[in-house]
Amino acid sequence: MEFFRIQRDIPFMRNALVLNAISALTFLAAVFFIATRGLHFSIEFTGGTVIEVAYAQPADINRVRATVESLGMGEVQVQNFGTSHDVLIRLPLREDVKQADVVVRVFSELCKAEGSTVSTQQIKSEKGSEASAQVCGEVGAESVRLQRSEFVGPSVGSELARDGALALAVTIAGIMIYLALRFEWKFSVAGIIANLHDVIIIVGFFAFFQWEFSLSVLAAVLAVLGYSVNESVVIFDRIREAFRKYRKLTTMQVIDHAITSTISRTIITHGCTLMMVISMLIFGGPTLHYFAVALTIGILFGVYSSVFVAAAIAMWLGVKREDLMRASSKDIDPDDPNAGAVV
Amino acid sequence: MLLLALFAGLIYTLPNLFGEAPAVQVSSGRSTVKVDSSIATRVEEALAAAGLKADFVQLEAASVKARFHDTDAQIKAKDAISKALNPDPADASYIVALNLLSRSPHWLMAVNALPMSLGLDLRGGVHFLMQVDMQSALTKKAESLAGDVRLLLRDKNLRHAGISRDGENLTVRFKDRETLMATRKLLEDELPDLNWTESDDGAEIKLSGALKPIAAKRVQEAAVKQNITTLHNRVNELGVSEPVIQQQGVDRVVVQLPGVQDTAKAKDIIGRTATLEVRMVDESVEASAAATGNGPVPLGSERYTERGSRPLIVKRQVILTGENLTDAQTGFDSQSQEPSVNLTLDAKGARIFKDVTRENIGKRMAILLFEKGKGEVVTAPVIRGEIGGGRVQISGRMSSNEAADTALLLRSGSLAAPMEIIEERTIGPSLGADNIAKGFDSVLYGFAAIAVFMCAYYMLVGAISTLALAFNLLLLVSVLSMLQASLTLPGMAAIALTLGMAIDANVLINERVREELRNGSSPQSAIHNGYERAFTTILDSNVTTLIAGLSLLAFGSGPVRGFAVVHCLGILTSMFSAVVFSRGLVNLWYGRQKKLKGVSIGQVWTPAPSPKN
Numbered sequence: 001m002e003f004f005r006i007q008r009d010i011p012f013m014r015n016a017l018v019l020n021a022i023s024a025l026t027f028l029a030a031v032f033f034i035a036t037r038g039l040h041f042s043i044e045f046t047g048g049t050v051i052e053v054a055y056a057q058p059a060d061i062n063r064v065r066a067t068v069e070s071l072g073m074g075e076v077q078v079q080n081f082g083t084s085h086d087v088l089i090r091l092p093l094r095e096d097v098k099q100a101d102v103v104v105r106v107f108s109e110l111c112k113a114e115g116s117t118v119s120t121q122q123i124k125s126e127k128g129s130e131a132s133a134q135v136c137g138e139v140g141a142e143s144v145r146l147q148r149s150e151f152v153g154p155s156v157g158s159e160l161a162r163d164g165a166l167a168l169a170v171t172i173a174g175i176m177i178y179l180a181l182r183f184e185w186k187f188s189v190a191g192i193i194a195n196l197h198d199v200i201i202i203v204g205f206f207a208f209f210q211w212e213f214s215l216s217v218l219a220a221v222l223a224v225l226g227y228s229v230n231e232s233v234v235i236f237d238r239i240r241e242a243f244r245k246y247r248k249l250t251t252m253q254v255i256d257h258a259i260t261s262t263i264s265r266t267i268i269t270h271g272c273t274l275m276m277v278i279s280m281l282i283f284g285g286p287t288l289h290y291f292a293v294a295l296t297i298g299i300l301f302g303v304y305s306s307v308f309v310a311a312a313i314a315m316w317l318g319v320k321r322e323d324l325m326r327a328s329s330k331d332i333d334p335d336d337p338n339a340g341a342v343v
Numbered sequence: 344m345l346l347l348a349l350f351a352g353l354i355y356t357l358p359n360l361f362g363e364a365p366a367v368q369v370s371s372g373r374s375t376v377k378v379d380s381s382i383a384t385r386v387e388e389a390l391a392a393a394g395l396k397a398d399f400v401q402l403e404a405a406s407v408k409a410r411f412h413d414t415d416a417q418i419k420a421k422d423a424i425s426k427a428l429n430p431d432p433a434d435a436s437y438i439v440a441l442n443l444l445s446r447s448p449h450w451l452m453a454v455n456a457l458p459m460s461l462g463l464d465l466r467g468g469v470h471f472l473m474q475v476d477m478q479s480a481l482t483k484k485a486e487s488l489a490g491d492v493r494l495l496l497r498d499k500n501l502r503h504a505g506i507s508r509d510g511e512n513l514t515v516r517f518k519d520r521e522t523l524m525a526t527r528k529l530l531e532d533e534l535p536d537l538n539w540t541e542s543d544d545g546a547e548i549k550l551s552g553a554l555k556p557i558a559a560k561r562v563q564e565a566a567v568k569q570n571i572t573t574l575h576n577r578v579n580e581l582g583v584s585e586p587v588i589q590q591q592g593v594d595r596v597v598v599q600l601p602g603v604q605d606t607a608k609a610k611d612i613i614g615r616t617a618t619l620e621v622r623m624v625d626e627s628v629e630a631s632a633a634a635t636g637n638g639p640v641p642l643g644s645e646r647y648t649e650r651g652s653r654p655l656i657v658k659r660q661v662i663l664t665g666e667n668l669t670d671a672q673t674g675f676d677s678q679s680q681e682p683s684v685n686l687t688l689d690a691k692g693a694r695i696f697k698d699v700t701r702e703n704i705g706k707r708m709a710i711l712l713f714e715k716g717k718g719e720v721v722t723a724p725v726i727r728g729e730i731g732g733g734r735v736q737i738s739g740r741m742s743s744n745e746a747a748d749t750a751l752l753l754r755s756g757s758l759a760a761p762m763e764i765i766e767e768r769t770i771g772p773s774l775g776a777d778n779i780a781k782g783f784d785s786v787l788y789g790f791a792a793i794a795v796f797m798c799a800y801y802m803l804v805g806a807i808s809t810l811a812l813a814f815n816l817l818l819l820v821s822v823l824s825m826l827q828a829s830l831t832l833p834g835m836a837a838i839a840l841t842l843g844m845a846i847d848a849n850v851l852i853n854e855r856v857r858e859e860l861r862n863g864s865s866p867q868s869a870i871h872n873g874y875e876r877a878f879t880t881i882l883d884s885n886v887t888t889l890i891a892g893l894s895l896l897a898f899g900s901g902p903v904r905g906f907a908v909v910h911c912l913g914i915l916t917s918m919f920s921a922v923v924f925s926r927g928l929v930n931l932w933y934g935r936q937k938k939l940k941g942v943s944i945g946q947v948w949t950p951a952p953s954p955k956n
Contacts (some may be wrong), residue, residue: 052774103769104607134607147774149606153765156472160900167898174890182883215903216833219895223910226891227844230884234851237880265854269847272796276789276843280836283784285777287464288836295840 030204667692841913
């Protein structure tokens with residue numbers, strides 16, 4: 001089975017202008033959305049309280065919202081989470097109320113609205129562990145159950161935001177340095193611009209649809225960044241090898257050749273990774289949902305940017321055979337039998 | 344080398360497959376009670392008496408764990424052990440709790456092969472991040488130093504115009520320069536932790552003291568460590584298996600209690616303070632009668648038990664409290680070389696102590712620890728002579744272990760600085776089990792999809808690649824189990840992602856081999872060259888993903904950190920398995936045939952001859 005029956009090098013670079021224009025447009029659209037709509041940050045960045053409850057019956061969101069709002073805790077967000085039985089309640093930070101009590105108060109209110117009271121009871125699992133917990137009603141016949149609660153104080157929130165930004169900055173810096181060392185500064189710049197384009201697009205999607213941007217999404221974005229640069233590295237390697245092998249070709253033809261020869265590998269790998277990510281999207285449940293979404297978008301756009309945009313920008317920056325030859329001749333160690341080995 | 348890695352991988356992954364069995368855990372219910380091997384023996388005896396058989400009874404860290412085959416045995420065992428260890432249920436010295444333990448056989452545990460440590464979002468439980476109020480720790484220290492300065496100056500008869508404390512700085516005012524110079528010299532000798540600067544604002548001359556940065560750091564570190572120790576003791580009371588209490592950064596403590604669902608109770612126990620009191624022992628005739636049970640407790644005294652369950656009658660009047668105790672350490676008696684406990688009192692405490700010891704030579708003094716409203720005697724030494732200067736040594740009839748325990752208890756009586764909860768997370772157990780199932784499913788189905796594709800597209804070599812991927816997974820799970828790194832839900836996602844990315848290496852190799860074959864190389868050299876050329880690219884491409892993973896590791900926290908750890912480890916194992924393992928297998932399969940006729944790598948399509956320059 002062979003999917004890629006390619007007779008000769010596809011002239012990608014002839015259309016470099018069009019390809020880059022498309023990516024520039026999507027880039028600008030993403031920036032526009034980020035600037036105007038802003039990101040919907042999770043409480044990990046803003047601070048606040050999140051409570052996830054599961055109802056025995058499908059939940060009436062409006063009633064839940066009314067109940068929580070009657071407590072007067074500020075602007076609350078109430079929404080379904082996963083199934084129709086699960087409800088996610090988000091409360092902002094407040095200076096006066098002690099955050100630790102918020103969860104208890106909200107849960108008792110919700111329980112009262114269902115007509116029972118909260119009491120401390122022992123829960124025993126079938127496997128044999130025992131724990132005492134706040135239970136609404138009787139164990140096993142609870143009308144509403146507390147699945148998960150999370151409280152992030154203001155200092156922690158701003159720290160996480162700062163750490164996240166630092167992680168992004170360090171990753172970018174690290175990759176740029178690595179590319180510059182391994183290839184040449186023009187490739188380094190081209191690689192980073194193309195792959196940052198990926199990152200901005202993912203963030204733009206999140207801004208446009210107002211999906212929740214949490215720390216796991218940031219982790220996904222960074223993973224995508226690393227992965228995309230992968231692609232560019234493979235192409236750059238091929239370009240270097242082609243420069244060496246086919247001395248009569250122009251730069252544009254060399255790049256075309258490099259992309260064409262690696263296209264099969266690029267598509268297959270991305271396909272496989274996509275299969276894994278889609279399986280996560282389907283089976284991963286609501287907690288991992290946005291993480292998987294960020295990965296999916298990243299991988300799809302990643303093919304485009306790493307393959308076409310990176311090489312095109314390198315071409316525009318004026319990369320020549322001499323750039324790479326000089327660099328590699330410095331590296332070659334006469335005793336190393338594998339010198340100059342590339343794929 | 345490959346076989347070794349495979350074998351190690353299997354051994355360390357095995358515990359994960361065993362599931363969990365019901366168990367009973369015995370931990371101490373009070374600071375003054377310690378769980379050690381004698382308790383383990385008592386548990387065994389209790390079980391034998393009840394006719395129950397445990398898989399094993401083991402002393403682990405600060406608790407005794409006994410594993411059983413089913414929940415019936417577990418519940419019966421709990422009852423038997425509770426009756427044996429806690430004769431008075433209202434005043435339980437030991438907490439007997441039901442828990443789950445891994446079911447893996449003993450020989451695996453002997454090799455330190457444990458199942459993966461599951462994070463809270465997979466196990467259910469409670470996570471607190473607490474911040475130690477460093478300000479108040481430093482203020483407390485400054486306050487006690489001010490008292491020391493006052494005392495010193497009075498002893499040396501140096502007149503001053505007032506000592507005040509402003510936040511963490513001390514100011515001593517003087518009327519003339521000579522006194523200031525003399526004082527400064529004295530203070531620099533006696534209190535080396537402070538930096539003194541003179542200032543003269545016309546109306547009065549002042550000496551300002553501030554804690555040296557090193558000393559301040561020491562105070563902060565001690566405060567955090569003290570609080571952590573206190574937390575450890577209190578968390579033991581909850582009967583939690585594998586609690587996590589760690590310092591995070593300069594002034595924060597992470598507390599993770601898996602399996603605990605009741606945050607209110609957890610917070611109550613953690614926030615509780617224990618207080619220390621020093622009182623005189625009542626040595627009157629009526630008191631001794633009361634102690635042996637032959638008479639009532641005299642008015643003005645109370646009855647407490649000493650460690651070792653001997654009753655002691657102690658007067659009600661409190662002489663000193665934990666506030667006056669600044670430190671308690673173990674040491675050795677200089678004369679008798681016996682283990683001793685060395686206490687340091689602050690200035691006020693020292694003066695009171697000096698008076699009390701002077702007036703009560705030969706009598707006994709009791710140091711009591713109060714928790715949950717009930718008190719217990721930690722130690723009741725005899726006063727041998729007047730003790731001034733605030734340094735007290737308690738020695739005699741103590742082993743060095745007992746001395747260490749006593750010092751620990753005395754320190755835990757005084758919480759160094761208050762703590763505040765700044766982050767809190769609770770996950771219900773059903774959600775935890777749910778998350779595990781979801782994570783597992785994603786990995787499984789994704790893997791299956793990739794495997795099907797690879798075998799169909801690349802035939803036998805594809806099958807080898809799939810095996811390499813499976814080996815990668817095995818290696819990753821075993822490394823995680825070995826390191827006991829905490830696995831979270833994003834961590835499972837990282838496993839899925841890493842597998843998806845790991846296949847890249849194999850695809851690179853396979854495509855390259857196909858290309859070599861397409862160009863007309865012989866099968867043997869095609870394989871050889873394919874692997875050669877692919878290696879540097881695999882290395883390069885994995886390095887960039889590793890950079891992203893490492894920076895996440897450095898700056899991430901909580902579940903994201905779990906993701907980063909698995910991601911980085913996954914990259915390393917995938918590099919290893921792709922290159923070493925698949926190369927090994929291919930060599931094994933094809934290497935023997937000298938004249939290889941063909942490589943089963945799927946269809947190798949050759950283009951029609953085209954002009955190539």
